[in-house]
Amino acid sequence: MTISGKTMLAGVIGWPVSHSRSPALHNYWCARHGVDGAYVPLPVAPGALAAALKGLMAAGFRGVNVTIPHKEEAFRLVDALTAAAKRAGAVNTIRFEPDGTMRGDCTDGTGFVANLEAHDCAMSGQALVLGAGGAARAVIAALLDAGCDVLIANRTRDRAESLVAALGGGTVIDWDRWPDALARCTLLVNATSLGLAGHQDHDWTAPLREAPAGMTVADIVYVPLETPLLRAAKARGLKTVDGLGMLIQQARAGFAAWFGTWPDADAETRVLLLRGLNEGG
Template sequence: METSPSPTLSGKARKAGVLGWPVAHSRSPRLHGWWLARHGIDGAYLPLPVRPERFATAVRALADLGFAGANVTIPHKEAAYALCDVVDQVAKRAGSVNTLVFDADGRIHGTSTDGYGFLESIREQAPGWAAADGPAVILGAGGAVRAVAAALLDAGCPRLILVNRTPARAEALARDLGGPVEVATAAPLEAASLLVNGTSLGMVGEPPLEIDLAPLPATAVVADMVYVPLETPLLAAARARGLRGVDGLGMLLHQARPGFREWFGVEPKVDQALRDYVAHDIPRR
């Protein structure tokens, strides 16, 4: 059953939001609104459309207005990183931030929670899988892959293979990451414990990802970052082969948890009711 965000706010209401341009497509207000209602919190989470040239001014204004913090989405993630007074190790590895927290002195703290959200989503949807189990093959080398690859290495992944349409971008990422990272032109699936789609292929309106999953070991997990549709052609092929699949919606939901905890003081949960609520307009296939 659907609930709607709390209709009343006091003068002490906690405030956060998502900065993007455009931001109308963002599901974050619906997601945080669900948790605010679920926990009866005196607070609000708003869509905040901000043009790139106004980004720095807007962020400082939010701090002045008493916001607890904000999420940052396309195209501001790198600009947000540059603007922060304090960034953690995860943000440094990702070179971008998606979560801002303003402290009592007005300083801006930044972190990147995409990698955390990705790993938490696998833990939820493919219990028992561990990053240390074996090599991971990642398709793509964009911003999201940067965060996820760093998180996999930090979680003990013994070997990471990057495959990207533009190999130079994958090579630059491999150099930045350091550690056991290789670049390949074709995905070596025979020994992989994890295959990740970090491209936009398979998204509604894009061509499907063409890859033969037959060489993957039977224990491998297939994770797609794309969440529109919920079950991409890649995940359907994984299911048909009897492999465990992890959808992109889980990553989206879990990456939001650290910010909510910081701003509103409650550890929120991801459950089926939340998934259904956020996915209300996302096609299943």
């Protein structure tokens, strides 16, 4: 890759950011689609986001992704928000506009739904989402917008109640009782950090005995790729969708916004990311 004064620039702001697979993904897409672009990791400490955004815009960047811990502050800092960002209450993708303003989007929810659609999952019927954190909010908003009836169970019930009030949709059920609701669901989504490598896990085998045969089980955790939930769902003969597809799908809108090309989300893209994850990247 040759970088010149004409190369379009973008990057990912986070703290820490060295673990991010986004630079590998976007630079792969630049090479693959013949885009004269470059995407770099941008470590920005808490408190320095506003200054960093201003500086990157002045330096001619097209835009940035924003990740932990800056997504909510980015929401407050941008000049304009997409409907998805307003629903999610967070921004993960910013485009620097030619008029000097910043437009914030949240692509997590649309990426999640796009990934389900790519797996031929029907966006109808009742979905049960476990979790009420930042990622769960984006997922629940997108499922509601897609026409699903959404049940939400979260360890801390108040957090789920606040989320339902903010979104104006969804129904909260008790964390201890979620297996009882499975029989009437077509989709189960883990949007908690249960099962994430190094975090606490859960016994999924017993609750999944209540799942109907046609149910799809999706996990947004992608390290490990086959989470304990997905392993239990496969053992029960259920259709499963892992979290890597969401990661790829949520990145596509940013690439298109900055570089003007809609990138592929094919098997090769998946292999590239898997290689990095297996190497600990």
